[in-house]
Amino acid sequence: MACLLFTVPGKAQQTTLTAIGNVSGAPAEMKQSELKSVLMGEKQRWKNGKRILIALMKTNTALGKTTSSKIYDMSGDELNKYWLSLVFQGKAQAPVFFTSVSDLQNFVAQNPGAIGIVDKPIAGTEVRAVMIDGKSSF
Amino acid sequence: MRINLKTKIWLTICSIVFMFSFFTLFYFPQQQGDLLVNNYENEVQNLANTVALGVKIAINEQNFEGVQTAMEFVKDDPRLQFISMLQSDTIWNAKHDKFEIKQKVFRTFPEKVHLDPTISSNDSLIVKKSNFATGMMSGAILLGFNTKGIEASKAEIKKTSVIVSCIVLLIGILIGFWLARNISVPVLALRDAAHKVGEGDLNQKIKKIHRDEIGELEKAFNKMIDDLETTTNELNEKNEVLSATNSTLNDTLEELKKTHAQLVQSEKMASLGELTAGIAHEIQNPLNFVNNFSEVSIELIDEVLEERGKSAPDRDETLEAELLDDISKNLEKIAHHGKRADGIVKGMLMHSRTSSGVKEPTDINALCDEYLRLSYHGLRAKDKSFNATIKTDFDATVKTVNAMSQDLGRVILNLLTNAFYAVNEKKQQNPAGYEPTVSVSTKNIDGKVEISVSDNGNGIPKKVIDKIFQPFFTTKPTGQGTGLGLSLSYDIITQGHGGELQVDTTEGESTVFIIRIPV
Numbered sequence: 001m002a003c004l005l006f007t008v009p010g011k012a013q014q015t016t017l018t019a020i021g022n023v024s025g026a027p028a029e030m031k032q033s034e035l036k037s038v039l040m041g042e043k044q045r046w047k048n049g050k051r052i053l054i055a056l057m058k059t060n061t062a063l064g065k066t067t068s069s070k071i072y073d074m075s076g077d078e079l080n081k082y083w084l085s086l087v088f089q090g091k092a093q094a095p096v097f098f099t100s101v102s103d104l105q106n107f108v109a110q111n112p113g114a115i116g117i118v119d120k121p122i123a124g125t126e127v128r129a130v131m132i133d134g135k136s137s138f
Numbered sequence: 139m140r141i142n143l144k145t146k147i148w149l150t151i152c153s154i155v156f157m158f159s160f161f162t163l164f165y166f167p168q169q170q171g172d173l174l175v176n177n178y179e180n181e182v183q184n185l186a187n188t189v190a191l192g193v194k195i196a197i198n199e200q201n202f203e204g205v206q207t208a209m210e211f212v213k214d215d216p217r218l219q220f221i222s223m224l225q226s227d228t229i230w231n232a233k234h235d236k237f238e239i240k241q242k243v244f245r246t247f248p249e250k251v252h253l254d255p256t257i258s259s260n261d262s263l264i265v266k267k268s269n270f271a272t273g274m275m276s277g278a279i280l281l282g283f284n285t286k287g288i289e290a291s292k293a294e295i296k297k298t299s300v301i302v303s304c305i306v307l308l309i310g311i312l313i314g315f316w317l318a319r320n321i322s323v324p325v326l327a328l329r330d331a332a333h334k335v336g337e338g339d340l341n342q343k344i345k346k347i348h349r350d351e352i353g354e355l356e357k358a359f360n361k362m363i364d365d366l367e368t369t370t371n372e373l374n375e376k377n378e379v380l381s382a383t384n385s386t387l388n389d390t391l392e393e394l395k396k397t398h399a400q401l402v403q404s405e406k407m408a409s410l411g412e413l414t415a416g417i418a419h420e421i422q423n424p425l426n427f428v429n430n431f432s433e434v435s436i437e438l439i440d441e442v443l444e445e446r447g448k449s450a451p452d453r454d455e456t457l458e459a460e461l462l463d464d465i466s467k468n469l470e471k472i473a474h475h476g477k478r479a480d481g482i483v484k485g486m487l488m489h490s491r492t493s494s495g496v497k498e499p500t501d502i503n504a505l506c507d508e509y510l511r512l513s514y515h516g517l518r519a520k521d522k523s524f525n526a527t528i529k530t531d532f533d534a535t536v537k538t539v540n541a542m543s544q545d546l547g548r549v550i551l552n553l554l555t556n557a558f559y560a561v562n563e564k565k566q567q568n569p570a571g572y573e574p575t576v577s578v579s580t581k582n583i584d585g586k587v588e589i590s591v592s593d594n595g596n597g598i599p600k601k602v603i604d605k606i607f608q609p610f611f612t613t614k615p616t617g618q619g620t621g622l623g624l625s626l627s628y629d630i631i632t633q634g635h636g637g638e639l640q641v642d643t644t645e646g647e648s649t650v651f652i653i654r655i656p657v
Contacts, residue, residue: 058200059200077274077275080196080197080200080274081274081275083196083202084193084196084197084202084205084223084245085244085245087196087202087205087206087209088193088205088209088221088223088245088247089245089246089247089249090209090210090213090247093206094196094202094203094205094206095202096203097200097201
């Protein structure tokens with residue numbers, strides 16, 4: 001999985017990704033495996049009980065494609081199918097996809113427990129970068 | 139076949155109840171069941187469509203909110219059996235010139251359910267399919283709901299229908315009894331009461347009056363009985379009055395009959411009185427002959443005895459024989475006139491007798507002649523100064539006619555008496571050149587005998603001509619006439635002999651009475 005996370009596809013523009021989270025819900029740091037579990041929909045709630053809300057860029061954006069390939073190791077369609085399966089069977093809360101980073105950032109800021117993937121660290125009153133294995137980017 | 143009112147009411151109620159029961163037990167549940175199934179299928183189809191739309195949006199726009207909401211809604215439905223997403227794959231042949239589309243199950247909820255993509259609806263399951271197509275993937279949402287809810291609803295509807303039918307049946311029976319009690323029973327009671335009233339029992343008033351149209355009928359019936367009773371009482375009273383009046387009338391009729399008989403007898407006696415003088419005159423004439431011939435015969439006998447007392451030379455036997463012959467002739471004349479007097483007396487007796495009603499051959503001319511003389515001499519006997527010219531014209535061809543001679547003679551006598559009375563009245567008025575004349579004639583005309591009695595008296599006034607044949611009508615002074623003469627004469631001619639009695643008069647100049655009787 002670590003290999004999957006940090007392998008950069010040839011077509012991708014960005015090489016690094018950053019996880020951001022709501023300051024009142026998402027943890028400030030976590031392990032990479034824990035992040036993977038959260039983003040795959042395997043984990044529904046944070047330890048503090050807050051419901052996990054995943055925010056991703058749409059797969060037709062460069063960041064979305066990078067996220068899809070780098071984190072999920074899937075194409076955009078495969079990612080959609082994956083989440084469709086989970087949602088259809090009621091196994092997970094589907095991510096919310098955005099077309100702009102700012103929208104994604106606003107969503108994370110406004111929803112406690114939200115966690116999103118962007119291309120560079122962002123700092124705000126309600127949003128913070130989640131350290132993955134002690135690093136802000138991966 | 140006669141169907142009474144109660145049966146008609148029950149037939150109507152039963153028909154309505156049975157029709158309603160059929161509707162509620164069979165048609166209504168079936169229709170409601172079909173409606174439920176139809177609505178249920180539409181609902182399932184709409185859910186499948188919603189999920190398919192959510193899937194389409196999720197794939198195309200990466201917005202899973204719709205499909206997530208729809209799935210949450212579907213998953214929470216207790217009727218859900220499964221929801222499956224089918225994926226359509228295009229399978230080409232080896233040459234890549236033909237393909238077929240195969241559907242396989244992509245995901246199913248609940249996961250443990252393994253189903254055939256071609257599954258269809260059955261009695262316990264409703265299966266609906268909604269296709270979707272995106273650039274990434276094409277397929278369909280297959281949604282399966284059980285029909286337990288529908289079956290439960292159908293059972294509930296049937297149960298409700300049975301209960302409603304039972305209630306309707308019960309209400310129908312109650313209405314039937316109520317109608318029978320409020321319509322049939324009072325109507326039958328009215329019918330029975332009407333029958334008894336018809337038989338005369340008026341104590342049949344309806345005591346319990348209903349508060350509806352039948353009550354109005356009962357009131358009308360009671361009023362009819364009251365009116366009938368009043369009318370009956372009035373009729374009874376009037377009957378009593380009529381009965382009393384009838385009794386009085388019967389008594390009066392009896393009195394009238396007696397009076398009439400007495401008057402008839404009086405009239406008969408009056409006519410007999412008219413006859414008496416004539417009869418006396420008629421009898422006097424033969425009696426004179428008898429007396430004269432008797433005296434002459436006594437003288438002739440004395441002469442015969444005187445001749446027989448003479449000696450032979452003086453005794454004239456020829457004279458003696460002539461005298462005896464004269465005596466013999468006188469005795470024959472005495473006998474003849476004695477018989478004539480006897481006939482007159484017998485005639486008087488016959489006249490006084492009540493008519494036998496038997497017709498016998500009667501010589502009309504002789505009858506007229508006899509009563510003409512009796513009438514004339516009767517009047518002359520009363521009034522020696524009275525004189526009148528008597529004319530007769532008897533048709534020799536008039537022979538005997540079957541008639542009640544006493545009655546017919548009484549009619550002729552009555553007409554002649556009136557004629558002589560009329561000319562005598564006029565004579566006493568001393569008109570210049572007046573010569574009282576009474577004529578009697580007979581004729582044989584067309585199988586009838588016509589007897590005319592005419593006079594040249596004062597005639598009959600027009601104002602009384604229509605009344606002269608009415609009983610008790612008379613123009614004579616009180617005590618001189620009963621007013622029954624012409625009335626009885628009319629009855630004798632018309633009813634007794636089938637003939638006719640006519641009068642033709644000219645006021646101040648003459649009167650003719652004409653009798654016609656069939657031969």
